[in-house]
Amino acid sequence: MSLSESEVRHVAMLARLALTDEEVASLQGDLNSILGHIDTIQQLDLASVPPTAHAIPVTNVTRADVVVPGLSHEAALMNAPAEQDGAFLIPQIVGGGDDA
């Protein structure tokens, strides 16, 4: 399989990456070269093989329903690029307000 330029731009949108035209061109070449190798996996006959998501058996883990110390409000906000009133501040996402 190989990616066209418009597919690269579509994947970049899905990945939320604003790529430059140069990056799109260079990634198109890189990805197609890597996919060329990855496609060798299609040679394996895996029709009857179950998939593995985790290397070791994973089971649900529960704990007693008691309050334990967690991340404090201050710690959660300490790396915020912008904050206001103890919350993360982001650009307005719902239009029309007077204070926009």
Place this chain on the structure above:
Amino acid sequence: MSDLNLAARTADEIRSLVASREASAREVAESAIARVEAIDGDVHAFNQVTPELAFAAADKIDAMVAAGDELPPLAGVPAAFKDNMNLLGTRTTCSSRILANYESAYDCTAVARLINAGVLPLGKLNMDEFAFGSSGETSAWGSAKNPWDLGRVPGGSSAGSAAAVASGMATVTLGSDTGGSIRQPGALTGTVALKPTYGRVSRYGCVAFASSLDQIGPFSRSVQDSARVLEAISGKDPMDATSVERPAERFVAAARNADVSGMRVGIVRDMLDMEGVTPSVRASVLAAAARLEAMGATVGEVDLPTSQHGLAAYYIIGPAEASSNLARFDGIRYGHRAEHPTDTLDLYMRSRAEGFGTEAKRRIMLGTYALSAGYYDAYYGQAQKARTLIATEFTAAFEKFDVLLTPTSPQVAWKFGEKSDPLTMYLADIYTIPVNLAGNCAISVPCGFAEEDGVKLPIGLQIIGDYFAEAKVFAAAAAIERDLALDMRSPLVAG
């Protein structure tokens, strides 16, 4: 200040120095920090040096010595941590611009356990950005260098973790291994480097790359030190649901005994015969197998045919999980935020584009594509099935053998800039990746040298064990270490 010659000492020796009051932990910390200040300008293993944390830890140890308390197992041992592990009082940058100013908000469990075991935290170590790389070169802060030849790569992604130990700045360090990121730099720098079984060590507080593959493990200059660190950091952690409680195992005793009599050793023939393995690497691995046989092991051969497809499966699963894990870096709660966004979509897209480096973008794109509608079954589904086959092959091999041998890396350390094509770089991890896919354990231990351009460069032997069979792996590695008795002091240590 007396020269404690820390660069030549093992963790046990340093602890003894402190316990016997030959040196105070404070003197050890001062000596270690002085060495970092003297040579890290050349090696660039550290992203951040933390003398205040080292001195505070040292003073605690010295108070215990003064009080006559029993000292913890790694008391006074200079240590440092890959910069994807959180530690209060330090930044955790993952060597990425997107986290340039990120302050740790809590402690990584493995780091906290090692500090509880008495180590002196010297700082945070350089790495490939978000652990995406096999040479250290994708670090946004400039690559760490190989102490055997500063013009060559130390391997990656735990580049600084390897270089700090090989240059004698830290006695032990922690790295993380998703496809070889501990073992491969271990091989390229002549250090002992362990990827424990998946679940053996908690991943809590280590910034996730591929959650089903990542595992934290130690770098050291001796097998026994590696075992000592594993004893300190392993075990169930309520904060990581995939961590596993196992009965206490005596890894240090296994390393000390180094008993391989009757051990069944399998050379992975088809992997050893792959294209691209340099003759000196191949010869050293076969020579190590012969030494194990001479020490009483039985040596046979095995093939792992699906492992040849490990690289393809890994470059689907790894990037797929990474693209999902790295979705959290969106400029909202932490990390770089683009200026003057027009709306939230613009904020996400430009914050990520400005913050991530080239290789991170490549992996995110690859993973997003592999998971996208219409391609999921062909890529991710197929890779997960290949993963089953690889694990099944290992399980069958471990019915016949206790440990398996391969080279850790097909070649010794190469020069900066030599592998500019991404796929060529990916092939550097051909021997280490299958173990992450299967989830079992493996160590890289020095087994010889190759000479390139008149420079002596270390070769690593990979010893692979079954799930939770670290004790056997340590025994075999320690036997090789003791038998070969190689002088593994890099030029920066030997002078």
